Amino acid sequence: MxxxxxxxxxxxxxxxxxxxxxxxxxxxxxxxxxxxxxxxxxxxxxxxxxxxxxxxxxxxxxxxxxxxxxxxxxxxxxxxxxxxxxxxxxxxxxxxxxxxxxxxxxxxxxxxxxxxxxxxxxxxxxxxxxxxxxCDDVSFISQSFLLDKIKIFVYGTGYSSHTDWFHAGPGYKSSLLYKFNENKQALFVSKIEEDFSCILKIYQDQILKSTIKGKNPIDVWKTLGLIKKFNGNQLFGVENYVIQSLNKKQKVLTCSPQEWKNPSIMESLFDFHLKRRTTIMYTENYKFNIRELRAWNAFLHAVGAHNVTPWSNDDECQVIF
Incomplete structure (x- = not known):
């Protein structure tokens, strides 16, 4: 046996x-x-x-x-x-x-x-x-969903006031696989930039073949002229209700200094800006990495604690938030 x-x-x-x-x-x-x-x-x-x-x-x-x-x-x-x-x-x-x-x-x-x-x-x-x-230190876990037979893979989220984009905003990123030149498989990468422009990049054989820039996802995909069965919002992935929820969660939380004593508000701000991006306990000689400094920078701005350093930029020691 x-x-x-x-x-x-x-x-x-x-x-x-x-x-x-x-x-x-x-x-x-x-x-x-x-x-x-x-x-x-x-x-x-x-x-x-x-x-x-x-x-x-x-x-x-x-x-x-x-x-x-x-x-x-x-x-x-x-x-x-x-x-x-x-x-x-x-x-x-x-x-x-x-x-x-x-x-x-x-x-x-x-x-x-x-x-x-x-x-x-x-x-x-x-x-x-x-x-x-x-998954312990992952700030965003990617998601995917099917649009008919096309898998939309979302690996970044962002919020904006654009209702016609279903509140997607800068930082939003997604991709899908579809046929392109010579009917060969290509990678279509969608992004919303900081200036709110919408970008579609097409890679084939690990080479960037085309870049299309437009004022919104629908215009971008209209310019490309592929997969006409769906509109640009659908192909970007922003119309999906699960993705909408994730994008809306990226709406930046803020408060005023007068609200610092409210534990519920401060805990929400901590969870949003710092919880998954920083170390909870710091040793005396701890060295912050760039990611942590950016997180603290965003947190301090969100709670209204900025422009508070008591020295000028010309001083030898600088802490700029």
């Missing part, structure tokens, strides 16, 4: 988020659909993701041998925009485009067998505690 050995998975390192990958044009390759969907996600018919983090490393004990799998930038096809998976057992190392292939190829060479293991299992992606750790 064949012996079935238990599979023991441990997270060696959660890895890191990389802005240009997880929130850039090719971001939809760097998020994994969670197999552990919470009840509210199923009810709202939205898809919940967690990040595929660079340098995430897991250790799996299979048949009394240790296998480590690490996520790297660049895969077997030498595509530097996509994740790769490096699996190692003793002196045997393989890189693959997906974790299932990586672990299975190494296991095959170690034991001379065709046994295959699930990449989700080996990476710990079906483990609730590991997924929670991978």
């Amino acid at each position: 064949k012996t079935h050995y238990p599979v023991i998975i441990s997270l060696v390192s959660p890895g890191i988020l990389v802005e240009r990958l997880h929130y850039g044009p090719y971001s939809h390759y760097w998020w994994q659909l969670s197999p552990l969907l919470p009840a509210e996600s199923k009810k709202d018919e939205k898809n919940t993701y967690f990040p595929i983090r660079v340098n995430q490393k897991t250790k799996a004990t299979l048949n009394n041998h240790e296998f480590t799998t690490t996520i790297v930038v660049g895969n077997k096809d030498n595509n530097n925009f996509l994740p790769g998976y490096v699996c190692q057992c003793e002196a045997i190392v393989e890189i693959a485009n997906d974790p299932t292939t990586a672990i299975s190829e190494v296991y095959s060479k170690v034991f001379a067998t065709e046994t295959r293991y699930s990449g989700l299992l080996i990476m710990g992606w079906n483990n609730e505690n590991i997924i929670k750790e991978l």
Whole structure:
């Protein structure tokens, strides 16, 4: 009778988020659909993701041998925009485009067998505690939904007073895959810029093929002249009711100094501006990173605490908010 050995998975390192990958044009390759969907996600018919983090490393004990799998930038096809998976057992190392292939190829060479293991299992992606750790410091978790057969992937949100955009605003980013030149698949990336211009960039074979700029999403897609079955708001993704809700949550919360003693207001401001972007406890010699400084900058402006430094910009010591 064949012996079935238990599979023991441990997270060696959660890895890191990389802005240009997880929130850039090719971001939809760097998020994994969670197999552990919470009840509210199923009810709202939205898809919940967690990040595929660079340098995430897991250790799996299979048949009394240790296998480590690490996520790297660049895969077997030498595509530097996509994740790769490096699996190692003793002196045997393989890189693959997906974790299932990586672990299975190494296991095959170690034991001379065709046994295959699930990449989700080996990476710990079906483990609730590991997924929670991978999402622990994520400021925005990407979402997706289907527009007929087209998947709209939303990886940034923003608020504005534009009711004709369903209150989407600067910072909003989404993408979809569709056919372009020579009927080949292309990546269509939509953005709303700080000046409220709407941008659509089209990438094919990892090359930027076209950029269209317009005053609103509908004009942008009319100019392109593709997927005429849907309007620009739908193709940007801003019309979807779940995405509308996420955009509206980005409406900046503010208060006056007279409201600083109101714990409910201050807690809401803390949650909005600081909770997921800063360290809760600071040591005496703690060094702030740029992300944290920006978060504190936004928080202080929101509560009306700006232009309060008692020295001029010419002084040696400067703290500018």
